[in-house]
Amino acid sequence: MKIILHIDEILKLLLAQEDTDFDKKITKDDSGSKKFILIDEKTKQNFAIEGTYFLSNLLQELILAQESNQDFIETEKIFELPANRISRMIKDYFWNGLTRTLDESGLQKLLIDSKSKTEKSIIYVPFTDDFALNYYQKLASKFNLKVVQLPKEITPQYVSSINDEGGILVLGLQNKDGKISGLPFVVPGGRFNEMYGWDSYFENIGLLIDGKLDLAKSMVDNFCYQITHYGKILNANRSYYLTRTQPPFFSSMIREVFEAMPNKDFDWLQKTLSIAIKEYETVWMETGKRLTENGLNRYFAQGIGLPPETEAGHYDDILKPFAEAEKMSISEYEKLYYERKIENLKLDNYFVHDRSVRESGHDTSYRLEGICADLNVVELNVMLYKYETDFAEMISNYFDDSFEYNSKIYTQKYWIEKSENRKIIINKFLWNEEESCFCDYNFKTQKQNIFLSATSFFPLWAKIATQEQADKMVTNSLPKLIFSGGIAGCSKKALKNIDSSQMQRQWDYPFGWPPHQIIIWQGLINYGYDNLAQELIYKWLFMITKNACDYNGTIPEKYDVVACSHNVFAEYGNQGTHFEYITREGFGWMNASFQLGMRLLSDDLKVELNRLTLPSHL
Template sequence: MKVKVIGLMIAFCIATPAVAEVDTPSHLFGQLFVDVQMQGVFPDGKTFVDALPNDTPAAIVQRYEEERGKPGFDLSAFVHRNFTVPSTKRSAYRSDPSEDVCRHIDDLWQVLERRPDSVPLGPYSSLLPLPRPYVVPGGRFDEVYYWDSYFTMLGLEESGRHDLAVSMVENFVSLVDRYGHIPNGNRSYFLSRSQPPFFASMVELIAARSRNPATIYAAFLPALSKEYDFWMEGADTLEPGNAHRRVVRLDDGTLLNRYWDDRDSPREESYREDVETARASNRPAADVYRDLRAAAESGWDFSSRWLGDGKSLATINTTALVPVDLNSLLFHLETVLAKSYAASRKPEKAVEFRARAQLRKAAVRRYLWDDREGVFTDYLWREGKLTGKVTAAGLSPLFFGLATQAQADRMAKVVQSYLLKPGGLVTTTVQSGQQWDAPNGWAPLQWIAIGGLSAYGKRALAQTIARRWIGRVVTAYRNTGKLMEKYNVVNPSLAAGGGEYPGQDGFGWTNGVARKLLVIEDGLAAGTRCVSRAANDDLPSGLPRPGRSLKAAP
């Protein structure tokens, strides 16, 4: 990769308003927005917030006020006259289930790729423009999503699309420069929250393909620093026993993080669902909305992890929890920042961030480890106790290297006993009806589990998870010609369920993780031949090369 190009992209900046000044559909259309969402004009609330107005919002709102009281007024007809509703993206591509799944994935990137100017943006579009090409997940998700993109990039690299992986990282730099953080996705209504901070992992992935990784770390330092500042805002003045936005300071002064959203209103893309959830709760509506939004920032929207009673969405309490996966990710961000400062010849800052990382590692081991159950889990910071819930998130400390060997040994036993299923790793042990619970399994969690267990010498278990999950994915592909957002891993004859929308196909992170696993582990799927198209000769010495087996050494 040419460092000069990255430098230019880091400097890229579009003169747009700050986050607080960016108007979202609810602000632009007021009562019209509320009526459209609450009356269910569209089955999916995301449809309206992605629609393009055919006139200025002020003109449409005035027209609505003039017409809504007239006899026979038809709200749906009014909306369709005044807005261009997004249509499903059509492609000449047709899958062939008899085709090798890796060739299918390689071809599918072109279907999921979006050019910077491929969408007809108007001045009131909810889409935030990006300067470089990017990959969308698929289905209803026709914009870039933050944490999805890391897992998508794993596959892009193996498909020989390093150029597109770099473009996606550069797009995230542009978002950080414009808004001070990487939002959930490039939509105005996503700006009040982020998603699990995998940006540092993306930088590592790009650096691994460079002949001079230190130059890459130095080039991305400004964006990494802004990302960290966003997650740690308010930490310096926070008193023990209190929380501010995404930071929590425990009674003994220990600093950890939680998920948050800067707004306490219903999510615009799921407005009616959130209003109904708040109505079913006996809590202040604003608290419910904040916790729903914070769960959306976690990426696990929704899961029994965040539910006070483990069952009802009305008991959601996301902001009351210190999540194990988030704090593992921030440990990793701190270690990558230390590496980036060292590469930038700022040794004092490198020492500082190494120390921050060590403090967080100690805190995760102390507060997020349940020694009785032998699992990493989430922590109720106000109550000073662990939730005790067994989830795939508990493998994050293994993936990012925070766990001791003894902790990893015990986690492996829990995984074997409670989370390993015929189709791979199940998300939690609870069947709540939410999509981030049993019986569903998700690509990113398989990758984290496989990588984490393998790193601590649990290669046989890691390989079993990989084999079972790939078997589930490939079998479904051969039956349907599709790769899905999530899978039922408990009963592979059934489809995954739960959530606020039907199961989606496409699908970015499933493609990425499957493509990567089928390269690094031979024989996972009979009849499938997957080779890496990555430019291996651009790898620096000492880094593992694609094709490394996960299997235990004889």
């Protein structure tokens, strides 16, 4: 039913009555009457809106009506069931709010950014893309833009020299009927206003569920551009990420997009598969870099000095003893070290590990602190196993078991042998029978790093574990990670040697993240633990839905799964929580986890989810 209203007037009255903390939201923390009467201007019929959830829905619908110059709102959207509303908002609004293009129509959204450090915005173009260089040079004056062509060889020294500029790295352009436009991509949200590495895989899961195939395909095409022109899938398309890659999910992205195509584009698959093989061989399998002597892989990000993207004070604990030894303040020592006016080999070594942590996506966690580049981590080797099995299946299924790349013929047998060999080595070095789990392996000390993490369960996602191993993990290890809101980043016991005065790391207990939930749900389903998967999906969706009901539709980056709260203050805070009136985008992989959860959750549990998150008086 449509209610005819004076939208601006009602909006002012509603905020004056219910937004008692003046944050332009209606949440459970406001102390208003929690009841508002609407009168239809046409029928004079009264409608009572009661409770935080419905009042915040009213606020959101009034804002949307105001922006559309409408004089009505629809009652069914005010009284929409909570989980259904979140899912609809993600599909209809949030993905659009997160979509960007690096072209004339979309540059403004990307250039006005908190990470831009110079008066004139800078955009970097690969040495190998003259077409893009010409395009952006033509736009330079319009956007007060400095266009820089990157050198042919990008060294850590060069990247260090541009650290203070914070420029954007270009992505793919397309020319359709003489009109040049950027290949669209999805950003995570909040202050993360770039195309990020592993975020993009999980975002793609949500995009495909919501029928946004073209956008999901464009995400893959942008990764192809990055590998072709930057030599790797970037941590993100920002200048200081040029020496870092990210967790490799590219083969999964390609398969899932191709399988969603109603009309299979085999030329596209051939191109993307070739580029994925190139990434596998040049980024991950070159000896002495990310491939170690035992045949397993590691994260190994190059770079010099402090990573420039961290917030002030992040490294105070690390720098303090060195500053005190030189009788300097921490800030003074940090400045001189950052400018390379002080040499410190111990710090240089620490920051190799620190950059590698950031390349891993788990920035930061005590699991990886100070040792990341020395670890064959479970999840990375599982993801590369998935590459190998994906390559085998795609070549067998779609290319008649013969795929040519770089003058070499690849067959299913070639990749199966690769994957089987990796599985043997994973079991040799990473499986721990006593712990009933897979553990990271320190190839320098030749010992396992015993630290129960959500990443320990990635082998179930890629089907590496035997059924016996999976049973032991689910029985003995997984319960230590399960809390009221789902899976925590690590067990509480894993942090037993961490002093309470030390900074909380956001990828550790008690925080929970969408990638871990998604991977573990699928892993459990792979091994016949459907009921447990349903339980974990429900816990996660209940936490998201309840917080959204209580906090004006908030869909954030991460949660405290022990407290079931989005009020997370570790390290970088919580993105996706800062908005006025209505969230425009949620947060990329949180959106995706919700949509996947809703797809997987049984109908009876969806009914229960909506029933239990509605205001108690209804």
